[in-house]
Structure formats: structure tokens, C-alpha cells
Amino acid sequence: MTNSTPVVLTNEARIAMSECVVTRGAKKGLLKATAPPSRTMAYAAWQGLMMVFNPYKVSISGMMFMSEEQRVIMRNCEAWAEEHKHLRFADRDRAALETMGVW
Numbered sequence: 001m002t003n004s005t006p007v008v009l010t011n012e013a014r015i016a017m018s019e020c021v022v023t024r025g026a027k028k029g030l031l032k033a034t035a036p037p038s039r040t041m042a043y044a045a046w047q048g049l050m051m052v053f054n055p056y057k058v059s060i061s062g063m064m065f066m067s068e069e070q071r072v073i074m075r076n077c078e079a080w081a082e083e084h085k086h087l088r089f090a091d092r093d094r095a096a097l098e099t100m101g102v103w
Contacts, residue, residue, distance in 0.1 A: 006083060007076070007079040007080045007082075007083050009076060009077070009080050010072075010073070010076055012041060012073055013041075013045060013073045013076040013077050013080070015041070016040075016041035016042045016044060016045035016073050016077070017042075017045045017049070017077055019036060019040070019041075019042035019045070020032055020036065020042050020045050020046045020049065021090075027092065029090075030090050030091070030092055031046070031049060031050075031053070031090045031092075032046065033093070035047065035050075035057075035059065035062070038062055038065070041069070041070060041073050043062070043066075043070070044066060044069075044071070044073040044074040044077070045073055045074065045077045047059065047062060047063060047066075047074050048073065048074035048075065048076070048077030048078035048080075048081065049077050049078070049081045049090075049091075050091070051074075051078045051081070052081035052082050052085065052088070053081060053087070053088045053090065053091045053094055054088075054091045054093055054094040057091075057093070
């Protein structure tokens with residue numbers, strides 16, 4: 001049995017993740033369907049979350065051109081999402097595919 005400690009989000013990662021979530025309307029609380037602008041920390045957080053929740057949306061070229069600071073946030077969010085896989089339905093495309101039985 002492994003005794004792993006839970007992943008703690010940095011303050012920067014927490015702020016960046018909050019910018020990846022829809023705040024109004026019918027989709028409130030779900031992840032945005034498309035990535036935020038590529039030079040933002042929110043972009044890095046969105047990519048990290050999608051690495052776990054829906055890897056088909058991840059942009060390899062976007063990851064190649066990330067700054068080091070963005071990479072740190074992406075990895076932190078990815079590790080957090082790995083621990084919280086039950087939130088995978090926050091991506092509505094993933095939820096639709098699982099509902100249809102194709103995921």
C-alpha cells in the first residue's frame with residue numbers, strides 16, 4: 001500500500017484553473033470548451049487538466065512553446081487532475097462521449 005501525499009495546488013495554479021471554468025450560463029462550473037489564449041497561465045492549466053480529462057484536446061505544439069513557468073503550472077494541474085479523475089465530466093465533450101458509450 002502506497003502512502004502518497006495529496007497534490008497541493010500552488011496559488012498561481014489555483015488562479016489559472018479558475019480562469020478555465022465557465023462562470024455564467026448553462027455550462028457554469030464546467031471547463032471551457034476551448035483553450036484560453038496561449039501566452040496565459042490559464043492556457044497551461046487548461047492543457048494540464050485536459051491531459052487527464054480529455055487528452056484528445058491537448059495541443060502538442062502548444063506545449064512545445066510554453067514558457068518554463070507555464071510548464072510548472074501545467075504539471076501541477078495535471079497532477080491535481082490525476083488525483084481528481086472523478087471530475088472528468090467537467091469536460092462536456094468527455095461526458096458526451098462516455099454517455100454514448102464510445103469512451
